[in-house]
Amino acid sequence: MVTGIVGLGLIGGSMAKAYKKSKxxxxxxxxxxxxxxxxxxxxxxxxxxxxxxxxxxxxILLAVNPDIACAWLRENAHKISPSTMVIDLCGTKRMICEVxxxxxxxxxxxxxxxxxxxxxxxxxIKNSRENLFxxxxxxIVPPVYDDITLFEKIECLLVPAKFxxxxxxxxxxxxxxxxxxxxxxxxxSNAYVKSPSAQEKNHVGISAGSYKDLTRVAxxxxxxxxxxxxxxxxxxxxxxxQLIGYLTEYKDAMVNEDRETLxxxxxxxxxxxxxxxxxxx
Numbered sequence: 001m002v003t004g005i006v007g008l009g010l011i012g013g014s015m016a017k018a019y020k021k022s023k024x025x026x027x028x029x030x031x032x033x034x035x036x037x038x039x040x041x042x043x044x045x046x047x048x049x050x051x052x053x054x055x056x057x058x059x060i061l062l063a064v065n066p067d068i069a070c071a072w073l074r075e076n077a078h079k080i081s082p083s084t085m086v087i088d089l090c091g092t093k094r095m096i097c098e099v100x101x102x103x104x105x106x107x108x109x110x111x112x113x114x115x116x117x118x119x120x121x122x123x124x125i126k127n128s129r130e131n132l133f134x135x136x137x138x139x140i141v142p143p144v145y146d147d148i149t150l151f152e153k154i155e156c157l158l159v160p161a162k163f164x165x166x167x168x169x170x171x172x173x174x175x176x177x178x179x180x181x182x183x184x185x186x187x188x189s190n191a192y193v194k195s196p197s198a199q200e201k202n203h204v205g206i207s208a209g210s211y212k213d214l215t216r217v218a219x220x221x222x223x224x225x226x227x228x229x230x231x232x233x234x235x236x237x238x239x240x241x242q243l244i245g246y247l248t249e250y251k252d253a254m255v256n257e258d259r260e261t262l263x264x265x266x267x268x269x270x271x272x273x274x275x276x277x278x279x280x281x
Contacts, residue, residue: 001157002027004049004057006072008039010120011089012063013128015161016044021130022160027053031068035125044125055081059157062088062096065227070099073111082108085157089114091228092178093141093171101143112154113141113171115178116163121219135164141171179235186225187240189218 001024005012008030016026016039028045030036039045047053054060054076062069069088080086086109088096097113104111118136120127138161140154145168155166169177193215197203203211229236253262 001025001058002053002056004029004054004060005045006030006049006060006062007064007068008035008045008125008128009063010123010125010128010132011116012061013039013044013125014130014132015061015063015089017128017130018133018162019160020044020046024160027057039125044128051079054079055084057081057084060084060086062086062090064090065224066090066092066096066231067227069096073100073103077103077107077109080107080109085110085112085153087112087114087154087158089116091115091182091224092231093174095231097141097171104143110150111143113174115139115174116161121216123221123224131162133161133163135162137165137167138163139174140166140168141174142168175232176235179232179239183225183229183232183236184239184243186217186220187229187236188243189215190220193218 001019003015003019003024004027005016005019006029008016008028012028012030016028019026020043026045027047027049028036028039029049030039036045036048040047049057057080060080062072064072066088069090073086086100086104088100088111090096090113093113093115097111100111100113116133116136116138118133120132138158140151142150142154144150151166151168192198198215250262250265252258253265
């Protein structure tokens with residue numbers, strides 16, 4: 001199998017390494033020629049993805065921001081073979097799927113929306129690894145929802161990544177859910193660590209897992225996440241407004257020295273966690 005990968009950062013680089021480990025041919029493309037050169041020299045990619053070999057690809061993975069993925073598709077759609085499947089790996093789905101499905105219909109190839117639910121707090125190909133996606137969920141937004149043969153082909157083409165499960169959904173549902181499960185977590189973490197208590201480092205030796213867990217994803221790529229947040233802003237604003245409301249309830253209870261209300265709020269949160277994820281083991 002021949003796989004083309006556009007974008008060789010953490011996600012694309014990890015895909016490249018996974019496919020190379022499975023003895024697949026990998027053609028890579030990246031706006032940064034140093035990154036592309038590193039990928040080829042390190043063995044993560046065989047050679048550059050070009051106009052001459054793009055038609056040889058069985059699979060093309062778009063591991064770049066949604067606006068770049070859309071621009072790449074608009075520029076290269078006419079070069080893609082009808083037998084090729086293109087899967088994007090963007091963090092939001094509505095814009096890229098709208099563009100991808102339309103161009104695929106026009107030019108005859110297959111486009112599928114995708115979002116691997118795995119990552120790392122450090123970016124770049126040097127932090128990529130071949131097992132990043134092993135056992136992780138993969139969200140798929142297919143062009144149709146009644147084609148079992150298509151679903152099987154998608155899973156077959158993605159075997160080298162070793163995903164643990166596949167979830168099929170719509171672009172709209174994906175973006176609504178991801179606003180809460182991923183994007184909100186990054187915003188809360190990023191805002192939380194701005195406290196002077198963190199910057200003065202007077203927590204060293206007093207903090208443990210709670211601080212580390214909550215601040216882990218504050219170490220993010222601001223350029224990438226700005227685009228993802230802005231594209232999904234209506235869903236994300238709704239989640240932020242809800243959180244502000246909940247936080248205000250806790251604050252008001254303490255300002256008013258209302259122990260009963262505070263205890264009730266904490267109990268409600270514990271029960272909400274149990275309802276969402278089950279009791280701790």
